[in-house]
Amino acid sequence: MGSSYSRRRKPSALPALFIFLVSAGSLGFAFYAQYIQKFLPCLLCLYQRVPYYSVLGLALVSLLFLRQPGISRTLIYLCGLAFAIGAGIAFYHVGVQELWWDGPEMCGGLQSGANNVADLKAQLLAQPIVRCDKIEWKLFGITMPTVNLFFSIAMAVFCLMAPSSKMMRTHN
Template structure:
């Protein structure tokens, strides 16, 4: 019995789709907290969103390049790098909140384009000051930057491991 067995490698869009949904969902939650729940973000909170913007875009590119497995996998690895950077930003923010170190000068401050003292005073009175070391939200004693730290680490690990195991699945044909 001679059978011809050939293997063909076909790309799977699941890692890119998962990263896209998680990133877009995380940004959606951040916007919900900001605009619906009225939790004003500090500058470090805004910085923590940048990796999610990046991962969302890279995941879309990964899905568009699904027929080019090497490039598609590369985009997911870049998502992992974005999440690793996000974990670093989140760790820094946790340290600021826990008073382990000082935050950047912009924390709680206002970058002004005022041309005179009256304009600066008007800007200062109109803008709420959001300090980076102020804890705005907690769940079971866990702050949002702490949640983001662990979430970013998990997503980074997923993005570094997923391309090896699920970007390519082998299908046999008889």
Template sequence: MTIAEITANPRLVFALLLGASAAILAAAFASQYIAGLEPCVLCLYQRVPYGAVIALSGLGLGLSGLAPPPKGVIVSLAGLCAVAFLVNAGIATFHVGVEQHWWQGSEACGAVGTMARTIEELRAQILAAPVVRCDEVPWSLFAISMAGYNVFASLGLFVASAIAARGMWRAGGDRADA
């Protein structure tokens, strides 16, 4: 299959974007709940765009199955996916900079988020919760942290979804055949 054939098939594009985002989120949750690597606040922020892409891609899959799919909406959804990946690349790049001590993290880095209703509950949560700092690298492979790999993944998915949006636009914007 050529790139033109792939991008002319919105169902395939959205299925691939949804699958990639779900796989990356699954890896993040596995590292947290199976490997025991607690995420910092920047790690949590980096999950949000993947969730947004899953929702946008699910909508794109549903709409591209209509006959005919809504003109322009399919291209817009692919473009929004590209924007989400680009935003995530920015968040991940900021996180890498914090990890490398190129700049300081936000005030939320190292803070404990709570939903306490009383002072006693707040105190108990603060004393019980581990503080996960954004400037510490809990895991790396080949001297690249998870945030570093996320930069690469997000930029790659940005390029792929931008190419797909452009290809769908050139193919008529909303072809769902193939």
């Protein structure tokens, strides 16, 4: 029988592609805020980027494994886990900004291009300290970590629902 059930099926690329583009766009916005708008990130801001880097890789590998639906779906679920971890980091940062609890002792970041110890020391001394409890940007009373918290939760839910949705169902 030549029915469609006998042919190998693969899941749609749309969820993984959407997740990849959302992560790339989020990181693009963070780099825009840092390098164009000159908002220096604190340590927690930099930590909040790590799940997005992870998701970029996971979504890309998921796209490469579309012919193996189990692997592709598992990778989408792992993207959801990464976004949930990102939501946890963002929640911690919101708590630090709202003074619900103390932040980390080292609350600044340095991206060094120093060639020797003397150059590194000069950069460290000249580097502005970016406090994690300082609010750099607000829109209608909402800070960047708060936006990231809700965004990460929404993306985690999407990633946990997408593999079982019509969007991820197999097609020829």
